[in-house]
Amino acid sequence: MQKYVVRLKVKEFLEAQDRKNIATEKELASKMKIAPSQLWRAKLPVEDENYNSPGNQFIAGVLKVFGGNFQDYFYIDEISLRR
Template structure:
């Protein structure tokens, strides 16, 4: 079984609104990743364009929102 880190998309979107971050491009700049990385992390995992959030993405979110890992991320067990 493979473990994958997943983004709690609704939590991140709510935090963006609360912090007045109007676009994914603005968020990407704040967390130090490309806008496409933000967009791909927000896609459903069954979408072929989906990418699980990487280390830079996770560290950027945690630093920007000064929060714990569990607020925005969870670990999912997947077959294969």
């Protein structure tokens, strides 16, 4: 079975953080109105057991803090679900 998920473009995300002069993960998480752990998990490699796909609040926070379009920071990935 196939499923679509949202993935973070980590390089573009980090570049936007740098452009906005947001020095710490804690500061960025606060601006995005999410927990720092949520930010950390979304930036991990997909294969990491601690990885989480970005959720609604994460996506909204990125667009609010950095501006731009969804496609600037995210992409859609198709995955296979194991049975």
